[in-house]
Amino acid sequence: MNQSVHAVVQHRFAAPAERVYDAWLDPEWIGCWMFASGLREERIVRLAVEPRVGGKFSFVVDRQGEIIDHIGEYLEVDRPGLLVFTWATRGASPDPSRVVVEIVPCAGGCELTVTHVLAARWDGLADQVAETWRALLAALAGALAESTHLTLNQS
Secondary structure, rough: OEEEEEEEEEEEOOOOOHHHHHOOOOOOHHHHHHOOOOOOOEEEEEEEEOOOOOOOOEEEEEEEEEEEEEEEEEEEEEEOOEEEEEEEOOOOOOOOOOEEEEEEOOOOOEEEEEEEEEHHHHHHHHHHHHHHHHHHHHHHHHHHHHHHHHHHHHO
C-alpha cells in the first residue's frame, strides 16, 4: 500500500489571482518571496524556470556553504487558477513530492491553497512542511503588498 501525506495551507491575498499566480513562475518574483532574506541563511545562486507543462525549474542556493538545487517539473499550468509541479532536491531523494497550488478569486483579492503531497515515509515532517509554506506565503503576501505600495507611490 503506497499512502501519501498531505500538508495543506491556505492564505488570502489582497492581490488579484493573476498577480499571485505569476509570482510563482517569474524568477525575479520567486527570488523576492521563496528565497526572501530572513527566511533562511542562504544566497541565491541561480533561478531558472520553464513555465509550461513539461517545463523544468531549478532553484540553486548557497546555504551556509552548501549548494542546494531545488528541482521540479511543471505538470499543470492553468493561469490563474492551478499550478501543479514536482519538488525535489537534486541528489537527495529518488522520489519527488508534488505541490498543487489552487488560486480562487474572491472579494478584494484571492485565496490560495497549497497542497504538498509527500511520500508516506515523510509523515513526521508534514507539520514542518506546512509551517514552511505558511512562512513562504506570508513572504509572498509581503512582497506583493510592497510592490503595490511602490507602484502606487510612483503613480
